Amino acid sequence: DIVMTQSPLSLPVTPGEPASISCRSSQSLLHSNGYSYLDWYLQKPGQSPQLLIYLSYKRASGVPERFSGSGSGTDFTLKISRVEAEDVGIYYCMQSLQPPLTFGGGTKAEIK
Amino acid sequence: QVHLQQWGAGLLKTSETLSLTCAVFGGSFSGYYWTWIRQPPGKGLEWIGEISHNGITKYNPSLKGRGTISMDRSKNQFSLKVRSLTAADTAVYYCARSNAVAASGFDPWGRGTLVAVSS
Numbered sequence: 001d002i003v004m005t006q007s008p009l010s011l012p013v014t015p016g017e018p019a020s021i022s023c024r025s026s027q028s029l030l031h032s033n034g035y036s037y038l039d040w041y042l043q044k045p046g047q048s049p050q051l052l053i054y055l056s057y058k059r060a061s062g063v064p065e066r067f068s069g070s071g072s073g074t075d076f077t078l079k080i081s082r083v084e085a086e087d088v089g090i091y092y093c094m095q096s097l098q099p100p101l102t103f104g105g106g107t108k109a110e111i112k
Numbered sequence: 113q114v115h116l117q118q119w120g121a122g123l124l125k126t127s128e129t130l131s132l133t134c135a136v137f138g139g140s141f142s143g144y145y146w147t148w149i150r151q152p153p154g155k156g157l158e159w160i161g162e163i164s165h166n167g168i169t170k171y172n173p174s175l176k177g178r179g180t181i182s183m184d185r186s187k188n189q190f191s192l193k194v195r196s197l198t199a200a201d202t203a204v205y206y207c208a209r210s211n212a213v214a215a216s217g218f219d220p221w222g223r224g225t226l227v228a229v230s231s
Contacts, residue, residue, distance in 0.1 A: 031215075039217040041157075048206055048224055049157065054217035061219075092157055096215055100172040101159040 002027050002095050006104035011091075012112035013083040021107045023076040023093035029056075030073050037097035040069055040078045043106075044089040052091075053078065085111060114139035118207045118222035126231045130194040134207030134222055135187070141165050145210045146190040147218060148181060150203040160205075163190055164212060197229045 120132035
């Protein structure tokens, strides 16, 4: 199985300030089509996870532009340009290159 | 807009079988993978398995062959069964959709069903 490792585990954030989360995979997620099969999800308190980013950098429909994804191969980053209070929750990265699909352990973002 | 509504028994005993169903509203079954994901209390997410629009299934080996995903195209529904339950199967179970070709992530998700397994 591909192991996904996120850092940090806990992320104190300040509204209006930038924030970033890292995700590393144990194998390259680069597909032969040139895309890296890495998604980002946010699970707000008491809610189902919601898709933010797919294929490492493509923003899902309705996701604010302050969220951006980058990276290729085994190292990926999710950035929030200016944190808003509604961005608190647990962020997960997930590889969709090969089954079993696997998630990172999560990064909990809380207002500082 | 596509909406997933899920249901099933929430309190089960060890060795029983979990049975959950997810109904798809406002969209087609074709061209998508239909997926089950679970989250033990206070823990992270685990992919259970998926069924494609043409009935091909894939499962997480962590289930050790206890899981079955099926679909009823006439009702726009897909289901999950997990046999021989143990306390380790206690989790919130989510259904979700992904695009078979575009690899565009799991979207949308169901609201989740808490399944508690006790002895």
